[in-house]
Amino acid sequence: TDGITVTELAEKLKKDTTDLIKKLMFSGVMANKNQALEDEAVELMCEEYGYEAEKEIEVEKTDLLQYIEDDNEAQLKERPPVVTIMGHVDHGKTTLLDSIRKTKVTDVEAGGITQHIGAYQIRNNDKKISFLDTPGHAAFTSMRSRGAQVTDIAILVVAADDGVMPQTVEAINHAKAAEVPIIVAVNKMDKEGANPDRVMQELTEYELVAEDWGGDTIFVPMSAIKGEGIDDLLEMILLVAEVEELKANANRRADGTVIEAELDKGRGPVASLLVQNGSLKVGDPIVVGHTFGRVRAMVNDLGKRINKAGPSTPVEITGLNDVPQAGDRFVVFEDEKKARQIGELRQQKQIEERRGSQSKVSLEDLFEQI
Numbered sequence: 001t002d003g004i005t006v007t008e009l010a011e012k013l014k015k016d017t018t019d020l021i022k023k024l025m026f027s028g029v030m031a032n033k034n035q036a037l038e039d040e041a042v043e044l045m046c047e048e049y050g051y052e053a054e055k056e057i058e059v060e061k062t063d064l065l066q067y068i069e070d071d072n073e074a075q076l077k078e079r080p081p082v083v084t085i086m087g088h089v090d091h092g093k094t095t096l097l098d099s100i101r102k103t104k105v106t107d108v109e110a111g112g113i114t115q116h117i118g119a120y121q122i123r124n125n126d127k128k129i130s131f132l133d134t135p136g137h138a139a140f141t142s143m144r145s146r147g148a149q150v151t152d153i154a155i156l157v158v159a160a161d162d163g164v165m166p167q168t169v170e171a172i173n174h175a176k177a178a179e180v181p182i183i184v185a186v187n188k189m190d191k192e193g194a195n196p197d198r199v200m201q202e203l204t205e206y207e208l209v210a211e212d213w214g215g216d217t218i219f220v221p222m223s224a225i226k227g228e229g230i231d232d233l234l235e236m237i238l239l240v241a242e243v244e245e246l247k248a249n250a251n252r253r254a255d256g257t258v259i260e261a262e263l264d265k266g267r268g269p270v271a272s273l274l275v276q277n278g279s280l281k282v283g284d285p286i287v288v289g290h291t292f293g294r295v296r297a298m299v300n301d302l303g304k305r306i307n308k309a310g311p312s313t314p315v316e317i318t319g320l321n322d323v324p325q326a327g328d329r330f331v332v333f334e335d336e337k338k339a340r341q342i343g344e345l346r347q348q349k350q351i352e353e354r355r356g357s358q359s360k361v362s363l364e365d366l367f368e369q370i
């Protein structure tokens with residue numbers, strides 16, 4: 001309760017301030033209405049007024065986003081873009097992701113064995129780009145339903161021999177709803193029957209108009225299977241990223257989103273996280289969705305142990321007390337006690353929610369789902 005005042009507490013408890021002051025006095029706490037109260041005094045008063053009141057206050061504490069450190073404009077620096085690849089089935093999303101990874105990762109970081117952690121990062125002419133390798137739709141639907149926005153740029157893969165298909169349209173709708181800029185990768189240019197003009201024509205219906213045609217959408221012809229056009233695509237991603245002015249502050253406690261998580265037999269709960277702001281460090285006390293702990297070990301997408309991960313970096317961590325869900329937010333805390341306290345409250349809240357919410361309507365109104 002970082003210094004809640006008597007007046008504020010009275011408001012929260014829906015009690016009269018004088019009444020509260022009296023009760024405090026009887027409990028041996030002398031306080032005027034503007035005075036900040038110790039945690040013990042607040043707890044005592046909550047007990048005095050009944051259990052529900054105690055919960056109301058604690059539920060307010062469970063909103064994770066309030067614990068994110070404020071950003072100082074002056075400390076914001078450019079950060080790598082986070083890219084999601086979307087498009088109709090069989091148009092070449094997986095091939096493209098593999099191809100980018102193969103050409104840009106293995107030769108740069110010799111010795112690294114690529115790990116599947118749901119995302120990876122490459123370097124193109126000294127600039128980094130992070131790719132989510134979960135299927136684009138899932139990334140958008142499951143994560144956005146939790147209010148998480150992890151993608152900065154969407155690559156819409158359209159096979160030049162097949163054109164716009166139902167999932168192409170779905171992908172466009174997701175990206176537009178999230179207000180994420182779209183770059184069109186016209187794939188399978190090597191195939192007989194490839195017709196990029198038709199793709200451009202069809203996409204004008206969705207307000208994706210090529211620059212040559214008077215619009216402002218970037219189209220990149222390519223062949224994912226032959227590795228052609230990949231450099232152009234990466235260049236365009238970096239160009240769009242520059243226009244977007246993506247920024248973060250590496251010098252503060254980290255926050256971000258869970259990409260995926262599972263229970264590993266030997267290591268316990270394992271979570272892939274995308275650090276979105278700040279820097280995540282080994283040893284950091286952390287709340288992840290409805291779980292909490294301390295970052296015990298951290299590895300990057302090459303399976304290398306690292307001690308620190310800055311903005312837009314995907315990492316895999318261990319040390320949580322339970323398995324979080326994709327799309328859950330995470331926040332690093334200053335001290336472990338606080339992380340545990342908030343984590344336990346959130347866990348308890350989740351259990352209560354699962355149990356059904358007969359009498360919890362008013363409580364649920366108190367916080368936003370995050």
Ligand code: GDP
Nearest residue numbers: 089090091092093094095187188191223224225
């Ligand atoms: P996804 O469903 O969008 O992930 O598509 P995949 O990457 O699995 O590709 C579907 C099929 O198209 C596979 O057989 C790929 O080998 C093939 N494919 C992908 N990209 C290209 C390309 O640029 N040229 C040709 N000829 N085939 C491709």
Ligand code: MG
Nearest residue numbers: 090093094095
């Ligand atoms: Mg695929």
